[in-house]
Amino acid sequence: MEQTTKKEESKGQPKNFLAKVKENTEDELQIIGTFVRLGVVVWSGFIITLNYVELPMFKKSPGGDITFPASIFTGALATFGLSTSNNKSNNKSLDSKKKEE
Secondary structure (H helix, E strand, O other): OHHHHHHHHHOOOOOOHHHHHHHHHHHHHHHHHHHHHHHHHHHHHHHHHHHHOOOOOOOOOOOOOOHHHHHHHHHHHHHOOOOOOOOHHHHHHHHHHHHHO
């Protein structure tokens, strides 16, 4: 089947309709997926920021728990390849292990 599609393309005949739709859909889905993930990062970052900043027209609820938005924020950042961990404490423990050896 691969040979027939190569022959069709080499003759100048257009690809079949389903192949064109599949190529365009994959690119569009990747773009939409990126925007959705970026939206989640912005939303969760905004919720976390609201916990620490007082806005004049927005009443802050006492004792608000930001664990859920923080975990969503961390997970969404991880999909972009970013890490929010603090490596300074890990480096100190590795340095002490090297000294012992």
